[in-house]
Amino acid sequence: MAVANQSRAGASPQSAPSSRYKWIALSNTTLGVLMVTINQSIVLIALPDVFRGIRLNPLDPGNTGYLLWMMMGFMVVTAVLVVMFGRLGDMFGRVRMYNLGFAVFSLCSIMLSLTWMDGDAGAMWLIGWRIVQGIGGALLFANSTAILTDAFPVRQRGTALGINSIAAIAGSFLGLVIGGVLAPVNWKAIFLVSVPFGVFGTIWAYVKLRDNGVRRRARMDWWGNATFAVGLIALLVGITYGIQPYGTGVMGWGNPWVITALAGGVLLLALFAWIETRVAEPLFRLTLFRDRAFLAGNVASLLTALGRGGLQFMLIIWLQGIWLPLHGYSFEETPLWAGIYMIPLTVGFLLSAPVSGWLSDRFGPRKFTVGGALVTAASFYALMTLPTDFGYGVFALLILVNGVGSGLFSSPNRAEIMNSVPAESRGVGAGMTATFQNSSMVLSIGVFFSLMIAGLAQSLPHTMHDELVAQGVPAAQAEGIAQLPPIAVLFAAFLGYNPFRQLLGGILDRLPDGGAHLTSKEFFPHLIAGPFHQGLVIAFWFAVAACLVAALSSLLTDRVRRGHRAAAHESLGSELAAVAGEAGLAGNELVVPDEEFDAPTARDRRARDQ
DSSP: OGGGGSOOTTSOOOOOOOHHHHHHHHHHHHHHHHHHHHHHHHHHHHHHHHHHHTTOOTTSGGGHHHHHHHHHHHHHHHHHHHHHHHHHHHHHOHHHHHHHHHHHHHHHHHHHHTOOOOHHHHHHHHHHHHHHHHHHHHHHHHHHHHHHHHHSOHHHHHHHHHHHHHHHHHHHHHHHHHHHHHTTTOTTHHHHTTHHHHHHHHHHHHHHOOOOOBOOOOOOOHHHHHHHHHHHHHHHHHHHHHTSOBTTBSSOTTOHHHHHHHHHHHHHHHHHHHHHTTSSSOSSOGGGGGSHHHHHHHHHHHHHHHHHHTHHHHHHHIIIIIIHHHTTOOTTTHHHHHHHHTHHHHHHHHHHHHHHHHHHHHHOSHHHHHHHHHHHHHHHHHHHHSOSSOOHHHHHHHHHHHHHHHHHHHHHHHHHHHHTSOGGGHHHHHHHHHHHHHHHHHHHHHHHHHHHHHHHHHHHHHHHHHHHHHTTOOHHHHHHHHTSOHHHHHHHHHTTOOTHHHHHGGGGGGSTTTTTTTTSTTHHHHHHHHHHHHHHHHHHHHHHHHHHHHHHHHHTTSSOOTTOOOOOOOOHHHHHTTTTGGGTOSOOSOOBOOTTTSOOOHHHHHHHHO
């Protein structure tokens, strides 16, 4: 191979990686991925304690943006940068970029745990460092899989990638539980807990990891990167502010700045697509979409990610804000128990993803992609039929089924996509798919919150007014409180906050019971339960529709475009490597292995020669 004679990127030529080195690479990259995915979910579950810790009032409309950016800032940055950082790893050394990511992530964890400010200043400090931490996470995500690909031979590579990806999924679950345990003790501990692991991992990676893969040096597509990054950021920022109140409206879709951001983002992404068809080494190879299997598989992947991406947020609000308080849990306990009660969702995914990958190798992936999307759609429909104050056994069964459906779909879907891509384009195809899934997570949150707020706006003001008047609150005061923005009420529930002590002030003393019932932990969740369920039904109908269209799209992936020879079928381990695709765990450039280390199979040689 001509490319095998080129020098190693970022390292001097070395002998084939030792047996010991490959396990060092696996353990270090698994630690990095586990640390980042724990951090993503630990912040989500601990936000009630964070807001209380920095003394931010969730009812203040200006604070809504802080909450959204604490949740979504990390994901936005990761979605935008993961592909570009993969290419930079090809140019300057994957281990070097990976080490930088470990160091940046660790430094940001320290700075986040040192927060001393309250109010707006404290929120901006946290958001700023979370965004920088997202840069570190993108560096780790973009290069960890490539490091493993360099270190392991073909016969073991799938297993290594599978272990790495399963760790990422486990991290998303562990973060919920760890956050629930640490946040009530000290909210800063949710950031501090990753510091020793980050410092150790940074030093370990610097000392032990090395660039030893043979690969083509890539030229940076600067115009493509710039238009893609700015366009996607504008789009995601527009969605973030579109779900916040503007003027007299409950949402900001009429805000000129939101319209400008959305329109500008779309135009820049269209310009990006035009640029990619005219550069020698594009960031995205749009010609891959000429293959029907690649196009339909990515459409199905995007739609299922849109359908389930906001599910975790809705379930946490449902549990923390309504169900747990109604069942006697204090607001200090709800983060921990919300994480525990969501365990079936993760268990279903972890059980079904490996099995579906193995079965799809034997019976073909289409049965499992279509079936998984339909099972997921059915679980969303069943969840919307539950009352807000449900029986936990039924709820646990339904989220288990939802996890099973997602697992049935994810692994075979990834195999369909990657098996439709020519071998020389697999790295680029993987990076494109990872970017779509990362972006869809943020889009999904925006869609779910928009639909939820639209549903709340229909019935919440009337319900709140009537309930307050029934408790003896004067009609004038009840009318004013009923005009609270629905998103402020939603976030108050999410943060475990009963707003009536603050909103009613001196009126409480004039009520028959001194306002004890209005300020109890049960009254506010009971008040919003009905309107919340109405909004939840609207959001879940969107999820059902997205999953049904994904099933239809999956039906179109069976045929490969005439004249195009698909790449060799992925192993189960390689399919598992995509299970955590929404975390950005995908290669971003083709790694050409050392021939003496990674000899091609006869099938590989035949495919290459043809």
